[in-house]
Amino acid sequence: MYSYMDIQLPLELLPSFSVYTLLVSLLLKPGKPPSLLLSLPLLAILLITSWLTQVIDWRTAAFLVFATLIISQVQSKHLPIKTFAWIFLSLVPLMLALHLVPGFTKTTVFGPALLGNSSIPYTLSAHLDKALGAVLILFCFRYWVSNTSPSNLKNETNIKPELFAKLGFAMFGIFLIGYILGVNTDFKFGQLTLAFIFINLFVTCIAEEAFFRLIIQRFIFLKSSTASAAIIGSSLLFTLAHFHTGPGAIERLSLIFAAGLLYAWSYQRSNSLLLAILLHFSINLIHFSFFVYPASFTH
Incomplete structure (x- = not known):
């Protein structure tokens, strides 16, 4: 069982992640994108702050500026x-x-260390590089990609009340399958939960959903004009990105694929990246808080 002493919150990351959180929150806000007169200075402040606090070096900052210009x-x-x-x-x-x-x-x-009743060591890392990848994608699709794509890839969302009922039922199904496969309940809350909430939502879920929905799923749909191909194809690549081996790997990858299908389907139906992000985060948080995490299976 972990103790509070096992959790390290480096102060040098706080300025960078504070600016990053403000920037992605503005970029994800539904409706008209924020003015470039606001978002570009925030991006510059993020890079300069990260360099001054030695989270990145000057070569990395220069590369990210170059990448932004190319994109x-x-x-x-x-x-x-x-x-x-x-x-x-x-x-x-x-x-x-x-x-x-x-x-x-x-x-x-945190970690690597055993968390709760899991038999698999868990590590929680704060990766600014992954977060900045999300910023590049969001900048591109908020400011530089036109809305001349097929109708369900435009900026308009299509969220209806019955969609939430379907998503709730599907989420219940995923956790039920996991429980049947042998993922036991394991209730855990504490200081690590707060760190997990921030890092998982603002880094993991935003970065992964921005990449797999706006880049992968969008590309497959534009090339195939088939929603099912976009959903299945992006879900397979989502699973491949989480590929691992060892005891229980097949069961874990099966659940990851099922979750990937749900994220992709929700985006295809709603055209809301924010909904896909919140859905991804909800499943991760429920798994982390109420079940063995990382998932290990009893047979």
Whole structure:
């Protein structure tokens, strides 16, 4: 069982993540995007603050500025430039999420240690690189991607009351399947829960949903014009991104695929990235708070 002494909250991350939280909150706000006169200075403050607190080095900051300039050309009238910008937009957030871009301070908040009744060591890390990948994607789709795409990929959302009932039923089904497979209940709340809430919502869920919905799912749908292909294809890639081996891996990956289907379906039906993010976060928080986490199975 962990103790409060096992949790490390590095103070040097607080300025960067404070600015980041404000910036992504503005970018995710439904309706008209915030003025570039507000969001671009916030992005600059985020990079400068991260450099001054030595969370990133100057080369990383310069690379991110360069990446932003390239990605801003996704609607260029020149096809080679436009193609390169889209490739850059697809690869850079992935590289950041996989921690392949050097110059970031690696920060572990907790672990590796056993959490509750789980038999699998758990590590909670605060990765600014993954978070900045989300910022690049959100900037692109809020300011530089036109709304001339197919109807259910425009900015208008389509959220109806009955959708929440269907999502609630599907969430219950996922946890029921997990329980049947052998994921036991394990109630746990504490200081780590607060750290998990912030990092999982503002880093993990925002970054993953921005990438898999706006980049992957959107691309598959535009190329296939088939909602089912976009949902299944993005869910398979979502599962592949979480691939691992070891005891219980097949069961865990099956549940991840089921959750990926739910996130993709909710986005395809509602066209709301925010809904997909909150759905992803809700499932993760319920799993973390009420079940063995990471999932280990009893047979």
